[in-house]
Amino acid sequence: MAKQKKKQNKVSCEECTGLCCRYFALPIETPEDEEDYDDIRWYLCHKDITVFKEDGDWYINIKNKCKYLSEEDYRCEIYKKRPKICRDYSRKECDLIEGEYDYELHFTDDKQMEEYMKIKFGNNINEKKKLKRKGKKRKK
Numbered sequence: 001m002a003k004q005k006k007k008q009n010k011v012s013c014e015e016c017t018g019l020c021c022r023y024f025a026l027p028i029e030t031p032e033d034e035e036d037y038d039d040i041r042w043y044l045c046h047k048d049i050t051v052f053k054e055d056g057d058w059y060i061n062i063k064n065k066c067k068y069l070s071e072e073d074y075r076c077e078i079y080k081k082r083p084k085i086c087r088d089y090s091r092k093e094c095d096l097i098e099g100e101y102d103y104e105l106h107f108t109d110d111k112q113m114e115e116y117m118k119i120k121f122g123n124n125i126n127e128k129k130k131l132k133r134k135g136k137k138r139k140k
């Protein structure tokens, strides 16, 4: 699991609503061809999903609050037995910081990926996919 990184940290956990417990990000394979990018477009068709590239690596970000984050005081309800990944999470990597994320690429919507693919691969991706499928049928 990966946590997103920002550049500097100016806010204490006491002042925070537990932002780092409201999502998780997982590394995904680096897309190589049009089909790989189209798979990412599919991820982005889903609610509360974003995809970003940072330091050359790609991640899928799932916005989903941990069920143990208290909405009353924003503390961890299982603090003493919280998972290792939570224990290892350093304040240096904290999200709640002024400044920008170090994203190389950040997609928050499938339409953004569609536009990106049009520029990267040219033509209309749906037309290209149709042609590809027709091509496969002809071979059979």
Ligand code: SF4
Residues within 6 Å of the ligand: 011, 012, 013, 014, 016, 017, 018, 019, 020, 021, 090, 091, 094, 095, 096
């Ligand atoms: S580490 Fe950052 S995001 Fe997490 S609770 Fe502390 S201030 Fe908030």
Ligand code: SF4
Residues within 6 Å of the ligand: 020, 021, 066, 067, 068, 069, 070, 075, 076, 077, 078, 079, 082, 083, 086
């Ligand atoms: S287990 Fe606790 S520290 Fe870990 S994500 Fe959930 S609320 Fe946050």
